[in-house]
Amino acid sequence: MRFRLVPRRALRALAVGAVALAAASCSHAHTTVQITTHADDYGQPVGTQPVREGGDLVMGLSNDPDRLDPSTSSSLYMRYVMSTICEKLYDNDASGNLVPQLATALPKFSDDGLTVTIPLRTGVKFADGTPFNADAVEASLERHLSLPGSQRTGEMGPITGIDAEGPSTVVIHYSAPFAPITAALADRAGMIMSEAALKEEGKDFGDHPVCTGPFKFRERATGSSIVVERDPLYYDAQNVHFDTITYRIMPDAKARADALRSGSIQVADTMSPQDADALKADPRLRLLVSGSFGFQGFYLNIGNQDGAGKPVKPLDTPLAKDPRVRQALSLSIDRQALVDKAFKGWYEPACTPIAPRTSYATSADTSCPQFDPDRAKKLLAEAGVQTPYPITMQVMNVSDQLDYAQQLQAMVARGGFDLRLVPAEYSALLAAQKNGTYEALLLGWSGRLDPDGNIARFLTTGSSGNYSGFSSAALDDVLGWAAHTTSPARRGALYEQAVTLIQRDNPYIYTYRLRNLTAHSDRVTGIEVYADGAVRLGKAAFVSDRNG
Template structure:
């Protein structure tokens, strides 16, 4: 080809490429190693981007990229490793923890990260009288026994010893303290950015941290765009210039987008599609460990669920094996306890309720409901890691409930509205679930079932179940630093919960996810929040 012909050919190619990109098509260089943009397809949008204000995984999987924590988890487990703190020590009595911070780290707005910044964040979260305490900060209350002035509050004081050293003084020892600090909810934000936004609205929409990616743009119900932090303290990372979280609510549509190359990786794969991924050389299957639970919460403050016999009857009328066979394609196991057996402290001796409709009818009669009752049954419509199709699961359960006289009307809302209503306790019974945050039993049993966490409007305990014996057991376990003693207490707690039946524990799901074959460095984390700094396209 002569020079003129070559120039003409290149011009036509560039024009075609520009047209494809302008029309929303994928850059043809994507996947060749030249693309520096990673598109992550997911089932729902984030609720907010201040991690201390959020409890939903869709929010935290984004904020994990933007705000770093004092300590972190290993890429594939909940073993604690250094984060913004490079080392730490605790006193013999477990009441004082001292953290030595990395030096030279800056927030995305150019301000320095230091001990005062850590103190500012914790004081903002813990003290309702702090001028920057604007919101509910649910996870802080869940993990540290409430807030300043509450009788169960663990945190006595957080102080800056010097510019690079922070001291935490506890009112009582806390076994999961270090694991708690590694949770995404306790990402350290820029004090200057927070001070510029005294009502806490802007920071929840455009957070400023020290993480590997900076916030760029949020198009509600469509996408969130992050850009590489060129000053990140881990040299050579992150590997991508840009990450886009793309919301595609329908699982099948998201899978189609992956196959067509419009997205690079996805969660919420329909379990039945996992075999299709394995058979496609252009794709790769990823399995996220099942540190989760999907459950039916029975609101114990509302009739007829104030009676344990009614709650036990619904457990007896639940065909967990049928649910797993119908909707999980084998990627789940029946839940016996509120926490999965991959978390230490699981009680292997607990006997599950059998699937027995006749026994269920007998218990309803004993409770004073021989003819059953009418009830609203909340079911989520967006796919969740522990519940790929909540509405279909609810319809399946609805049929068995009808056989024992319970007429369940299925009620649905968009995910944010659903969370809001359930967190306020507006439901009678609701499908819900949880992905463990830190690998500690406390994160399941205390957060989800202790009376301390029935606080609205964002209750962790959405069964609104209160049992003083359980509370005493969980607090003893929380305040112990001896894992054997804690294990014994958590096993006792699981026995109490099984008898009282505030839930129907349904499944622990091993979550199938998928990516293009060229994606490297993606390790699905048990907590559901992956740090994407090592992910790249091609070698």
């Protein structure tokens, strides 16, 4: 079968080197981000360690995921659960490299970059017993591209067709080369679903997901728990040890820490920096620490009135209409001081979507604007707005986020802003960002290895993840060229230009970059957490020399 999709709008005939960025350059100085150093501990595989077969692991999960549907999900916490039940074509390893998972090798690109060939594993079955093959891969990729409400469409590039060539090869056809596709297929766009389950469940697939993985879905009590059980049909079942994993929803970080110490849970994600030192010192626990490809900060609603991905309708407010107001807000934030105070130095300041210590990171595309509240006030005066200028910000109703938001509130007051905080549950924040029912919204992104996954999804005109309702023809062109060239040097230069454009308009204000803090009992081994943020439990186990 040949699947056809209308390509994204043709790239403008633009000589990228001639992009006029003089207007995009900010008049204020920049400072280089100071990186706080903590020793990384990603965990390690079970390997040859003696472990006990069986047992029931309980993880304290910091937020309730959205629907367990790889096509429509936008939640990090969904990725935790799906990492055990829904493998991808590719994955990241501990070193940040892309490696095959359900594929058998990295994709082969044609000389013109328009054809991408992916070889697949053979002899693999989904949890329902149906075969994993090229037809199933084709069906999943088509769904990611065409399902109404899919969050994956823009991540996969200008695809014109997908072919299953025999049972073990899939070919993707493009209208223009798309360099980030391998990285996209190492995330939810690469999760492959049972074709039979897709036909049976349709849009309700996320209520009863069926994929291939170490575990399979058993049940969910929304707001309470998700249970997965060992899948005997998994192709590497001999390296799966737990009988079940229960993800217990526990939004309060202190409650998760107390439950770890009591033994009622054995692993917990997103530990509070306030507890990190004590957890690290506890001999019964192990604290896993890793950097992040992602970023934290806040969306500013510029033109999202009808929902993300719908045509932009600019809001009639100074914050939405005048970039000077948004720039003033950015200049009112001392990112380093805020991180040090709010997070005890465990997190890092951030001002751009480019993660430090990655291949595209340069001083030009990771630097922060100088904290300058006096200039912020001048910009507000130039914009003709009364001060203090009020902004309503929705923030997750958990202690770390509320504490941070309150300190942010006090800080931006020096620049002429009256930040009004509205606590909300995580699910409500996800709905607000998609529907555009917010003015400012404090919410981050777990990050992707390729910069395209951290920028284009959120800031390209018409993208389903463009939650700010932002539209910039200049940025669209720069990001388009960056995606369609395979030269790392050229891509790096283009992302520097993209950052300059983003910092001119500030549709999203980047403020900090967390470090993934995951704690687990010393009764458990084989848990791993990489810079992509996902906690990997699929092949972990209880150690053999302990009871329980």
